[in-house]
Structure formats: C-alpha cells, structure tokens
Amino acid sequence: MRRALAVAEEALSSGDVPVGAVVLDAEGRVIAERRNERELTGDPTAHAEVLALRDAAAARGEWRLEGCTLVVTLEPCVMCAGAILAARVPTVVFGAWDEKAGAAGSLYDVLRDRRLNHRVEVYGGVEADAAAAQLLGFFGGAEHRPAGPDSADGRPAQPPSEMPLDS
Secondary structure (H helix, E strand, C coil): CHHHHHHHHHHHHHHCCEEEEEEECCCEEEEEEECHHHHHCCCCCHHHHHHHHHHHHHHHHHCCCCCCCEEECCCCCCCHHHHHHHHHHHHHHEECCCCCCCCCCCCCCCCCCCHHHHHHHECCCCCHHHHHHHHHHHCCHHHCCCCCCCCCCCCCCCCCCCEEEEC
C-alpha cells in the first residue's frame, strides 16, 4: 500500500485526484503501477486501476490476471470493479472507503456479487488513514471526506461484515 500511496502522490502534478494502483504477481513482484490520469489525458476511463490493469495485462501478455493482487489507495468505483472482474483479478486491497462511489462494499459490492461469474477477495481499509489524508489534502475539506470505519456522520461506513478488514 505504501507504494500505491507514493504513486498516488504523482497525480497531484497534473491536478488529478491522488489515487494510485499497483498490480503484484503471485510472487509479490510489482508488474504494473499507475496513477489517475483523467485530467492529464482528458480520458474519463483513465482511473489508476484501469491503467494499472492494462499495463499488467501487457506485461504478462494476456488479459487474465489470475494470481495477481491489485492494491489501490481508494475503494474502486463501478467502472474499475468491472475492469477488475473482467481481468479475473482474485484479490483487491484498498485504502480509503468511498461511500459515494465505492463498488467494493460501501455503496455497491460488485466485486463479490454472487450473480457474476467471478468474485474477488477484498481487503478494505488498509492504511485507510494515510489514504484518506492524501485525498482530504487534495479536496481540502471534510465535505469530500472518504468514508471510513469512524465516519463523522455516525453511520457505519464500512461494508458488510463478511468483508475482511485489515487495519
């Protein structure tokens, strides 16, 4: 996660939301790492997760990323969750919760939807304070605060109890 946080920091130079993603192979080696580039490229699909998955697939020479782990600083959105499923990534680790757009347990739980042909093992809230602080620094206020286990509005911001958490 610390590597993903460092990659996310690079997004600030282009005015992009500081989100970083790292793809590890089954041996734990980094095979791809990217940051948000939506503002930089003008591409609405240029989320860190999508870009990292593209690079990982290119590095492996195949679209199936079986045995890989995606580490990302913010809970994936619906688009990114779809890309994760399409790539057959078995494990996702993320930092900050996103109660407004999260698709790994906060708003939706796309990654573990039993109606789909692939489910992902999800570990949320890893280095959540550091990831949330990075995002808060960018957005500059609590009104954009990513959700977390200690949500200021008193509502439980963590996903359903079956989600394994690593604090």
